Amino acid sequence: MAGLTYDYSGKVVLVTGAGSGIGRASAIAFAQEGAWVAVSDKSEEGGIETVRLIVQNGGEAVFFPCDVSNPVAVKTLAEHVEKRMGPISHAFNNAGIEGEQAFVTDATEENWNKVIDVNLRSIWLCMKYEIPSMIKGGGGAIVNCSSIAGLVGFKAIPAYVASKHGVIGLTKNAALEYASQNIRVNAVCPGVIQTPMVDRFTKGDPVALEELKRSTPMGRVGSPEEIAAAVVWLCSDQASFVTGHALVADGGWMAQ
Incomplete structure (x- = not known):
């Protein structure tokens, strides 16, 4: 059986946290399917390297630096992408951090706030500005990065677990709110993946x-x-009837 083929020609795809790991791999994959990719990351070095990898393989991409925990930066990101590339048609809100390890009673307020800001609040901020752009273009699709830690608990990472559970809830909420406007919103829940975080x-x-x-x-x-x-x-x-779903990709971890 031949593999699935996609046509993202003429589509503007925004990927946050695209300077390494899952974000980089996703940006490259979208470009390979013909998308014009807006590569965003807090790390300029990582983001520029992702663009280089895309361009050297014949794809098209532009780097936009952004700290997704900063509301002004996220608004500016969406505005700059639309001005440079046109309305956003697809987005993978992937940027995230693991934070420090500590039990609930030992966790610091500083770490809690940082992890929630980067992993959860940023997802809301990104959708807040991506969705109006998608509406201008007649619709689109968003994938938010959660985790198997968004479905079950793990000791010593309370902020991370809470943030990733929140991503799934927020995804379902946005999916309901914008389904009638031809915008699908889903989440992906990776298991243990070979990334800088691991x-x-x-x-x-x-x-x-x-x-x-x-x-x-x-x-x-x-x-x-x-x-x-x-x-x-x-x-x-190919996933045109899928929205509000949290897709688990974990090598069977959650089936145990």
Whole structure:
């Protein structure tokens, strides 16, 4: 059976947190399907490298620096993308951080606020400005990045778990509000994926990485490209009747 094919020609796709990991893989995947990609990240170095990778393979992309925890920056991002590239047609709101590890009673207010701002508040801010742009263009699709930690609890990362649960709730709410305006809103829930975030979590310890692999029924961690494939599908016309859904891509972790 031939693989799914998509046509994102002429579409403007915004990807936040696109300077590395899942965001970079998704930006590249959208570009490979013909999209004009707005690559956004707080890291200028990472974002520019993603654009370079896209362009060297014949794709089209522009870098827009943005700290998604800053409301003015997010508003400016949406305005600049629309002015430079046209109305946003698709968006993957992917930027996120893991924060510090601590039990609820030991967690700091500073860490709580930072994680919620970057992981949850930013999703609201991004949609707040992406959706009006999509309405101008006649509709679109959004994917928000949650996690398996948005479906179950994990010890010592209370802010991360709360933020990712919130992403799913916010996704469902937006899906209901804008379904009649031809805008679909879904979430993707990755399991353990080989990204800089996982590298920080394991601190480069191969034993810790092996433990993560053993905790996954497939016996391995996922790749950023596997999550990117799910994101591209959710945004595509192939998923035209899918909205308000949290798609789990975790190698069977949640089935245990």
